[in-house]
Amino acid sequence: MATELAMRFTKMQGIGNDFILVSALSANGGGILRAAQENAASLCDRKFGVGADGVIVVSPGTQAALAMRMFNPDGSESEMCGNGIRCFAKFVFDKGISHDTVLPVETGAGLLETRATVNNGVVTAVLVDMGIAHLAPSEIPVLPPNGQTEAMIDYNLKVNGADYRVTCVSMGNPHCVTFVRDTAHVAVAELGPHFEHHECFPRRTNTEWVHIIDRKRIRMRVWERGAGETLACGTGACASAVAAALTGRADRKVTVELAGGNLEIEYAADGHVLMSGPAETVFDGEVDLPIVR
Numbered sequence: 236m237a238t239e240l241a242m243r244f245t246k247m248q249g250i251g252n253d254f255i256l257v258s259a260l261s262a263n264g265g266g267i268l269r270a271a272q273e274n275a276a277s278l279c280d281r282k283f284g285v286g287a288d289g290v291i292v293v294s295p296g297t298q299a300a301l302a303m304r305m306f307n308p309d310g311s312e313s314e315m316c317g318n319g320i321r322c323f324a325k326f327v328f329d330k331g332i333s334h335d336t337v338l339p340v341e342t343g344a345g346l347l348e349t350r351a352t353v354n355n356g357v358v359t360a361v362l363v364d365m366g367i368a369h370l371a372p373s374e375i376p377v378l379p380p381n382g383q384t385e386a387m388i389d390y391n392l393k394v395n396g397a398d399y400r401v402t403c404v405s406m407g408n409p410h411c412v413t414f415v416r417d418t419a420h421v422a423v424a425e426l427g428p429h430f431e432h433h434e435c436f437p438r439r440t441n442t443e444w445v446h447i448i449d450r451k452r453i454r455m456r457v458w459e460r461g462a463g464e465t466l467a468c469g470t471g472a473c474a475s476a477v478a479a480a481l482t483g484r485a486d487r488k489v490t491v492e493l494a495g496g497n498l499e500i501e502y503a504a505d506g507h508v509l510m511s512g513p514a515e516t517v518f519d520g521e522v523d524l525p526i527v528r
């Protein structure tokens with residue numbers, strides 16, 4: 236039987252990576268989470284739906300009060316979401332769900348700490364300790380064709396018949412980074428699907444093309460798993476900064492330029508990655524969702 240659920244949401248964005256934020260903390264939280272997940276694709280549709288790069292659900296956590304769940308426009312779930320977690324921190328503070336500016340958030344990448352900057356009573360920017368960047372192939376996961384167990388750094392990978400030097404990094408979700416001379420000339424929409432569905436990535440991958448401007452500034456374009464090319468990807472910016480530092484191409488602290496704006500990323504000596512950037516609210520809304528049982 237199909238029935239309807241009136242779901243309240245807030246449309247938010249972080250440097251042009253946009254999300255539909257939903258709270259599943261109410262008594263009917265389980266139903267809201269299920270409805271948001273089942274309808275993620277139609278909600279994200281830019282012609283027939285609200286339009287977004289993903290749906291983010293604020294859920295009760297087990298290790299912390301709050302947990303973040305993130306669904307891609309193709310309906311798949313991601314372990315993590317960098318621009319999304321800044322929107323999450325703004326949503327819970329601005330809506331009065333939490334009055335703490337320092338907030339632990341449970342994610343697929345573990346318990347992460349967000350630090351919000353508040354101006355005139357609302358959050359305008361968030362610094363996130365994104366946790367450790369994982370490099371072991373089994374943790375990404377990636378299956379290197381030569382069977383190596385060491386990190387894949389500037390690793391020669393054949394994709395759709397062409398050779399690329401890739402660096403694979405997990406920020407909780409999988410990333411494959413390639414350095415290029417100029418991101419403007421990369422055929423992202425054509426190449427992206429070949430990386431995303433390459434046989435060596437059992438859970439598919441997000442892919443970044445990175446251009447080194449100087450040791451403190453890099454530029455990046457992204458093809459996101461389950462979403463396609465987006466204006467920005469926070470976890471992708473972190474993975475790119477880690478890859479640039481590991482390969483000696485840039486310093487450990489860089490500004491990452493993306494189509495929708497900039498992020499400041501630091502690859503700390505202890506292996507943690509710190510990301511800071513803005514988060515903004517676009518509007519509040521309500522949508523009737525079919526609930527199929």
Ligand code: ZDP
Pocket residue numbers: 252289307312313314315316317318319408409441459460461462465467468469470471
């Ligand atoms: O890992 C994935 O499937 C991504 N598409 C999730 C979204 C990542 C995001 N763009 C980010 O900023 O990290 C939200």
